[in-house]
Amino acid sequence: MEKLLVGKSLEDQLDTVIKELAPKGNISYIVLQFDDEEESTIIASKGENTIHSSASLIKVLIMEYVFHLARTNHLDLNDTVPLSRTPRVEGGGALQELVAKHSFSYLELCRLMMVLSDNIATNLLITVLGMENINARAEQLGVEEIELNRMMMDFEALAEGRDNRMTAMALARLYKHIFECRDRDAFGREMWNILGRQQFRDILPFYWGEDVRFHHKTGSLDRVEHDGGILETFRGHFCFILLMSDTDNDRGKELGARVGRIMKEFVEEALP
Numbered sequence: 001m002e003k004l005l006v007g008k009s010l011e012d013q014l015d016t017v018i019k020e021l022a023p024k025g026n027i028s029y030i031v032l033q034f035d036d037e038e039e040s041t042i043i044a045s046k047g048e049n050t051i052h053s054s055a056s057l058i059k060v061l062i063m064e065y066v067f068h069l070a071r072t073n074h075l076d077l078n079d080t081v082p083l084s085r086t087p088r089v090e091g092g093g094a095l096q097e098l099v100a101k102h103s104f105s106y107l108e109l110c111r112l113m114m115v116l117s118d119n120i121a122t123n124l125l126i127t128v129l130g131m132e133n134i135n136a137r138a139e140q141l142g143v144e145e146i147e148l149n150r151m152m153m154d155f156e157a158l159a160e161g162r163d164n165r166m167t168a169m170a171l172a173r174l175y176k177h178i179f180e181c182r183d184r185d186a187f188g189r190e191m192w193n194i195l196g197r198q199q200f201r202d203i204l205p206f207y208w209g210e211d212v213r214f215h216h217k218t219g220s221l222d223r224v225e226h227d228g229g230i231l232e233t234f235r236g237h238f239c240f241i242l243l244m245s246d247t248d249n250d251r252g253k254e255l256g257a258r259v260g261r262i263m264k265e266f267v268e269e270a271l272p
Helices: 007-021 055-071 106-115 119-129 131-141 155-159 168-181 186-196 249-270
Strands: 026-034 041-046 080-082 103-105 214-221 224-233 236-245
Touching: 007 026, 007 041, 007 249, 026 168, 026 249, 041 249, 055 106, 055 119, 055 131, 055 168, 055 186, 055 214, 055 224, 080 106, 080 119, 103 106, 106 119, 106 186, 119 131, 131 168, 168 186, 168 224, 168 236, 186 214, 224 249, 236 249
Parallel strands: none
Antiparallel strands: 026 041, 026 236, 080 103, 214 224, 224 236
């Protein structure tokens, strides 16, 4: 991918705030401009090929696989899955508040997984789709650096060293694929709209205001805070991804909010 020289000033600004707030953290970011059917242009990046624990950003891959199966007539989005198919876990979402007699469609599970970051919805999808099949889809898309190796909230697997992983660059490639599908068919439009209804806006879009639509997903674990997605502006579409590991969560959210403000101001005001 081509990298713009003008982005060096953005990198300098981002590196300054990173050194201020998370000098010992493992921080990766990438800012790209997206155009339909054209190769993305990198504006700024740091550690974009560094592997991080993916936290809930792995859910973007799971959503894409569900809609891929629906598009190729291997799955009906209206078919239902009983809540009893997977054990109850804590963390984000609403399904932990329900009794096990409910069933949900694949479409509803995707919406819950993405908009509310529901962990039970995610585990239901992993159970019925198969972890190995989801990873095979990542390889097919050329984002094999995104790996699903455990269920949500499986801390035993985490203690054994089995974690879900990704790089900022691989996530950017996945988002580019979803971006190019957004006007292709009903499945692409639904994925795009689901990303635009994300309810967690406390990292990159914190200072943007509620009226600014960001098609994104967040992720959080102990000492991990991530955010990444696509911003629509009058200058075009820009992909912002920020992965923060080995950083206190409160400090990570503060850093993410400041990074988001700097990124948005740069692409709207400083790009030629």
